[in-house]
Amino acid sequence: MDFLITLVNGLSLGGIYAMIALGYTMVYGIAKMLNFAHGDIIMVGGYTILLFIPVNPVLAIVAAIVFCVIVGVTIERFAYKPLRGASPLAVLITAIGVSTLLQSLAQVIFGSAPKIQQINLGALQLGQLKIEISTIITLVCSVIVMVALHLFVKYTKVGRAMVAVSEDKGAAQLMGINVNFIIMITFAIGSALAALAGLFYFLKVQTMTTTFGALPGIKAFTAAVIGGIGSIPGAMVGGLLLGVVESICLSIPAISAYTDAIEFSILIIILLVKPTGLLGKKRREKV
Amino acid sequence: MAMLEVHDLEVNYGVIRAIKNISFEVNEGEIVTLIGANGAGKTTTMQSIVGLIPKKSGKVIFQGNDITKIPCHKIVHLGMTQVPEGRRIFQELTVYENLLMGAYSNKDNASLKSDLQTIYERFPRLAERKNQVAGTLSGGEQQMLAMGRALMSHPKLLMLDEPSMGLSPLLVDQVFEIIKDINKGGTTVLLVEQNAGKSLAISDRAYVLENGKIVLSGTGKELSESEMVRKAYLGG
Ligand SMILES: Nc1ncnc2c1ncn2[C@@H]1O[C@H](COP(=O)(O)OP(=O)(O)O)[C@@H](O)[C@H]1O
Ligand SMILES: [Mg+2]
Numbered sequence: 001m002d003f004l005i006t007l008v009n010g011l012s013l014g015g016i017y018a019m020i021a022l023g024y025t026m027v028y029g030i031a032k033m034l035n036f037a038h039g040d041i042i043m044v045g046g047y048t049i050l051l052f053i054p055v056n057p058v059l060a061i062v063a064a065i066v067f068c069v070i071v072g073v074t075i076e077r078f079a080y081k082p083l084r085g086a087s088p089l090a091v092l093i094t095a096i097g098v099s100t101l102l103q104s105l106a107q108v109i110f111g112s113a114p115k116i117q118q119i120n121l122g123a124l125q126l127g128q129l130k131i132e133i134s135t136i137i138t139l140v141c142s143v144i145v146m147v148a149l150h151l152f153v154k155y156t157k158v159g160r161a162m163v164a165v166s167e168d169k170g171a172a173q174l175m176g177i178n179v180n181f182i183i184m185i186t187f188a189i190g191s192a193l194a195a196l197a198g199l200f201y202f203l204k205v206q207t208m209t210t211t212f213g214a215l216p217g218i219k220a221f222t223a224a225v226i227g228g229i230g231s232i233p234g235a236m237v238g239g240l241l242l243g244v245v246e247s248i249c250l251s252i253p254a255i256s257a258y259t260d261a262i263e264f265s266i267l268i269i270i271l272l273v274k275p276t277g278l279l280g281k282k283r284r285e286k287v
Numbered sequence: 288m289a290m291l292e293v294h295d296l297e298v299n300y301g302v303i304r305a306i307k308n309i310s311f312e313v314n315e316g317e318i319v320t321l322i323g324a325n326g327a328g329k330t331t332t333m334q335s336i337v338g339l340i341p342k343k344s345g346k347v348i349f350q351g352n353d354i355t356k357i358p359c360h361k362i363v364h365l366g367m368t369q370v371p372e373g374r375r376i377f378q379e380l381t382v383y384e385n386l387l388m389g390a391y392s393n394k395d396n397a398s399l400k401s402d403l404q405t406i407y408e409r410f411p412r413l414a415e416r417k418n419q420v421a422g423t424l425s426g427g428e429q430q431m432l433a434m435g436r437a438l439m440s441h442p443k444l445l446m447l448d449e450p451s452m453g454l455s456p457l458l459v460d461q462v463f464e465i466i467k468d469i470n471k472g473g474t475t476v477l478l479v480e481q482n483a484g485k486s487l488a489i490s491d492r493a494y495v496l497e498n499g500k501i502v503l504s505g506t507g508k509e510l511s512e513s514e515m516v517r518k519a520y521l522g523g
Binding site: 161170 | 358359377380384
């Protein structure tokens with residue numbers, strides 16, 4: 001019984017990781033860059049929610065999604081797009097700079113003291129099982145989001161164009177695909193998912209700081225690499241796996257203190273056994 | 288009437304001058320071939336025409352419009368589609384999805400079903416494998432898919448970069464038959480080939496490219512009879 005709760009909690013946390021991991025992996029697959037500022041978009045979403053939740057919870061969610069999409073697309077347009085074709089190191093350093101910028105701006109606007117906002121949605125009592133409603137909402141929403149994203153990529157023109165661009169930018173252009181537009185869409189989707197992840201992570205920790213996105217960001221990045229960076233199903237599997245592992249570790253007192261260490265060890269072991277990650281494909285070299 | 292005019296095209300890779308001031312044209316209805324040895328600059332020419340590789344200088348005119356500075360993804364909308372060297376089909380997508388990508392630029396998709404039907408009739412192998420992931424196709428099937436994908440955009444000018452590369456002799460013949468057939472259907476063709484014999488045989492006109500320069504031009508027949516072409520490209 002306890003294990004069932006651990007599992008549900010783990011899948012719910014994993015759903016959050018998966019939503020963030022999708023942002024990392026899609027941007028990596030399509031723009032071929034590691035967007036280290038992605039975690040900070042979660043923070044932007046968190047503060048937006050905090051700001052609007054006294055007004056109206058639904059408005060808060062919509063505002064967070066819209067604002068995160070605007071921030072994400074703006075960052076891409078002004079920080080990353082001018083660096084198209086530049087060395088990966090220059091892009092990486094820029095992303096780290098953007099991350100610092102976002103955190104500093106948040107500190108200027110909201111101050112450095114943590115903001116606590118209790119949100120209690122109650123719990124569900126099923127016989128001996130007691131599960132937080134927020135956990136269930138998180139799990140259900142993340143599953144819906146993942147299914148929707150899968151359908152979008154598989155069955156829409158723009159979704160298929162995303163796969164085409166991630167595989168071969170030049171050939172995609174020859175088909176008439178505007179690569180810059182597809183990259184913009186990718187950042188928009190990744191940022192919207194980050195906003196949702198910010199909402200659910202906030203429901204979980206109920207505390208906002210300027211580094212709110214750092215821990216889920218690095219965990220989700222780990223999940224994306226475990227699943228195979230660039231692979232959408234990989235990000236989903238990696239996220240859920242990492243969430244369940246984390247939940248199990250935390251439920252066992254003897255090892256709970258080593259949870260983070262265990263998670264990162266799993267990353268190392270998987271990379272040793274399968275360097276491309278669980279579902280990553282080795283790309284053939286292009287000439 | 289010239290459908291495609293290339294004037295004084297120059298392309299550099301860093302300090303390497305890959306294309307040195309070449310000019311040529313393709314008239315409506317023709318099959319025109321650029322032949323040349325490996326490294327002569329054929330692919331560079333083809334890809335710089337459509338904007339996949341930046342041009343240093345020169346002018347490209349398509350159907351009377353200057354397209355020199357038009358970005359690559361807009362070219363296909365004008366009616367010029369390229370089957371790139373090495374085919375470059377989307378390996379993770381199915382055959383059907385690859386063909387859909389070929390129709391990406393089409394404004395309305397009213398004719399999508401019949402277009403697919405036409406492609407499947409022309410390439411029955413693709414019909415048999417339409418739900419197969421394209422990366423698992425054989426080299427010949429991949430070339431058929433690359434051509435089918437290009438035809439989905441209804442090109443007025445079809446550019447093919449070494450379509451016979453790496454194929455068995457039987458398939459090579461088949462590919463040249465298909466190109467002839469596409470041309471008969473009213474599509475102008477610009478072909479790049481190392482296989483000079485077969486390509487000259489189906490070409491109205493041809494140009495010989497050497498070290499980034501056009502060194503010879505003429506009708507397909509003239510070039511296949513020329514001493515220089517026979518020596519350098521037809522093995523005697
Ligand atoms: N990406 C590149 N960077 C530098 N040099 C290149 C590149 N691509 C091609 N070249 C050079 O440009 C010349 C022409 O190449 P290419 O157009 O591929 O020839 P072809 O298609 O006739 O075999 C060659 O000397 C080749 O080495
Ligand atoms: Mg070539």
